[in-house]
Amino acid sequence: MTGTTPRARARARTMEDIVRIGREHLAVHGAAALSLRAVARDLGVVSSAVYRYVSSRDELLTMLVIDGYSELGDAVDAALAAAPEEPAERLRVVCRALREWAVTEPARYGLLYGTPVPGYHAPAEQTVAPGTRVMGVIMYLVETAYRTGALTTPDPVPAVSPGMSADFDRIRDEAGITMPDWVLARAISVWTALIGAVSAEVFDQFGADTFTDSAEVFEFQLHNLTRMLGFSSR
Structure with missing residues (x-):
């Protein structure tokens, strides 16, 4: 991430965290039960905040x-x-x-x-x-x-x-x-x-x-x- 802004680096880290948590939920609950609300909870943000990064399931x-x-x-x-x-x-x-x-x-x-x-x-x-x-x-x-x-x-x-x-x-x-x-x-x-x-x-x-x-x-x-x-x- 060399040459990017702090804001861009923070966003990239958040996206990586979302994918990581998504993987974990996929393994436990399956793809059909994947929920952005649940991902937001494990990410430590309110459910509305996660939509700034991912628009939908x-x-x-x-x-x-x-x-x-x-x-x-x-x-x-x-x-x-x-x-x-x-x-x-x-x-x-x-x-x-x-x-x-x-x-x-x-x-x-x-x-x-x-x-x-x-x-x-x-x-x-x-x-x-x-x-x-x-x-x-x-x-x-x-x-x-x-x-x-x-x-x-x-x-x-x-x-x-x-x-x-x-x-x-x-x-x-x-x-x-x-x-x-x-x-x-x-x-x-x-x-x-x-x-x-x-x-x-x-x-x-x-x-x-x-x-x-x-x-x-x-x-x-x-x-x-x-x-x-x-x-x-x-």
């Missing part, structure tokens, strides 16, 4: 959504920076980082990838960029693996309808990628399967006593996902 939810996506993205980036160069392992490292963050932050993961909050619609202009950050990393890794010949091309190559191929063209243009239809289709399958696997664990969909080592289960799932994508088995 929806704005607070948006702040928490952006905060969650940003922290998850940072965790993934840090894990990838320390990852080995082997393409399949780099993908697995990213997937593990997502899972580890989700298991550590189940309430925040639930806000990002769980049941939508009734009545809340995340503003796309604020949330799409941070919300697609991790997916973008995975697409980059898949693109690199394809370009370097690390993926085995299926024989025959699965056919894609003209309509879906047009959708893929738009995705490629927006994401700046060149992978062919069959690779992009598999990459999307990997992403949705990854979120499904993590959600099943975070939301206890397997049941509390089903598996003794959920991390080992996840490793088998990662093996299957990399095989589906076209990496050779190892």
Whole structure:
């Protein structure tokens, strides 16, 4: 905050406190019960004062959504920076980082990838960029693996309808990628399967006593996902 005014620094600290308290309330009460009045109480101000910083519950939810996506993205980036160069392992490292963050932050993961909050619609202009950050990393890794010949091309190559191929063209243009239809289709399958696997664990969909080592289960799932994508088995 170097170069800012004392008033701006004080406001920034208050906004940080609001997000911190919002995180705490999210973990205890859930997103649907988030209340600016309760946040104001824990902030130590009258309820009307908090509206000078956050205009509504929806704005607070948006702040928490952006905060969650940003922290998850940072965790993934840090894990990838320390990852080995082997393409399949780099993908697995990213997937593990997502899972580890989700298991550590189940309430925040639930806000990002769980049941939508009734009545809340995340503003796309604020949330799409941070919300697609991790997916973008995975697409980059898949693109690199394809370009370097690390993926085995299926024989025959699965056919894609003209309509879906047009959708893929738009995705490629927006994401700046060149992978062919069959690779992009598999990459999307990997992403949705990854979120499904993590959600099943975070939301206890397997049941509390089903598996003794959920991390080992996840490793088998990662093996299957990399095989589906076209990496050779190892």
